[in-house]
Amino acid sequence: MIVGALGLVIGFIQAPSTVDEVKEMMAAEAHHGNSHGAEEVEAKAEHGMMTDTAKRGGEHAEAGHDQEHLEHTLHQLQNKPWAATYVAAFFFFMISLGVLAFYAVQYAAQAGWSPVLFRVMEAITAYLVPGGIIVFVILVISTLHLNHLFIWMDPEVVAHDEIIQNKTGFLNVPFFLIRAAVYLGGWFVFRHFLIKNSRRLDENGDLAFYKKNFKLAAGFLVFFIVTESLMSWDWIMSLDPHWFSTLFGWYVFASMFVSGITVIAMVSIYLKSRGYLPFVNDSHIHDLAKFMFGISIFWTYLWFSQFMLIWYSNIPEEVVYFISRIENYPLLFFGMVALNFIFPVLMLMNSDYKRVNWFVILTGIVILCGHYLDVFVMIMPSTVGESWFIGLPEISAILLFGGLFAFVVFNALTKAPLLVKGNPFLKESEHYHY
């Protein structure tokens, strides 16, 4: 009964927010339908893009107009809504994947502080399935040559490119899709059983389920770190098939981990402010903020390690990645370091600030913007090159997937009581005090 009441109440708070989201989604979808439909015919695609740019008006439209006959720019602009969709879809998918990894870490480490937050984490991972399927569909569409995000999928390009030819053993369409299916399938299965066991633990408090989850979580983490690394090569690094960095998987991991933890903190604070998480105290928020702070620094460490080695060795095939970013995306490229490193470090360094909820929310918003830009800067230069700007497609894609994300997450929150039962560390977690 309490469960039902709790669920209902949450359903109520969720209702107004979803109406807004539906509006956003409608707007976004209408827009997407427009630009996607236009793309099917190449000649019209240009037109569709022109209306897009014209909507934003001003210089961009003119810039687009001048380059109308430059086929290159045309292709880049055609890629743009796709890339924008892909960036946003991947960004929100990455958040829920990061949260799943964090959730598994809690089980594998038998953490005592976090069980009160488990339901929040579980709800956020609920987006993994729809988000993963959306990303997969985008990848399938790419392999069908409906867009040109991945140039190595184009046989003509490969025919004239010796470097890609040497990589076709790995980078070929069937293997690419099989791999994607394996990663996603594996993550879905692990998530399914982790959460099923957590619910069963609620029902009868049998510690066997806890032990099962411990083993599952440990297995997941092994599977995850391998597949996550491969995923980042496949889905992001191969956009730029000549370039490679062995650190890339870690780098993407750091980004998804910190975004995921930030979202956990923000959702928890939001629910707490509405009075649904009375058992979450300042110390839990403090710990999440510590993670936000620490993983932000970890991200910077990896970002800088990748940058410095490539910058110093200055080998043409490697350094091209940073040259294209620094020359065409200087503001975003350095701006995101400020957002992702300097800002969280200064904001969250003080121990007391980590307990001030609005401080954590504010920093969280900045971190999320920073990591959206991070994904943007990873994907955009190799898909649209110089013809980038954050316009209608980008913002509407963020709204679409952000809305879907919020809807799925808050919907999932209504499905189960917000406090786990039967977890052996629950008492410790409720009394957790730093």
Next chain:
Amino acid sequence: MASKVVHAIYNDDDLLLQAVKQVREAHYHIGEIYTPFPVHGLDKAMGLAPTRLAITSFLYGLVGLTVAVLMMNFIMIEDWPQDIGGKPSFSFLQNMPAFVPIMFELTVFFAAHLMVITFYMRSKLWPFKQAENPDVRTTDDLFLMEVEASNLNVEDLTDFLYNTGASEIRLIDNK
């Protein structure tokens, strides 16, 4: 000055924490507590002012960063510029990425070492210093609370301390 203190010995850290709260509620004055290991939350229970060590650490880190910047600028740019890996050292800003590891390490080095030294100085610890533990067992498995008893009824205090779960109580009279 004559001072009287009562040493109450506890054999569990949770018991000690509980006792600290009770003693403070009863407005007795705790002089010092000796424990074999750091007890989590004891500083807050005793009502000690929050440590300022973190602030000093931050400042030391800034000092370290500054030292690193000045040092690398002098060594690599001003005094002896070298062309390493096709990157001639003519300007600090252009070569900055190569210096970041040094800047980072010196920041950590200064912050950590100076913080430890500050801690030793503030706690009046130095090499060959004699231990001040009133009871050698507090270095092993017992927790000792020193309660001020100069102008108090020792009898009452002793009873009170027994009720908080002290396993052993001694009156120390420094005449």
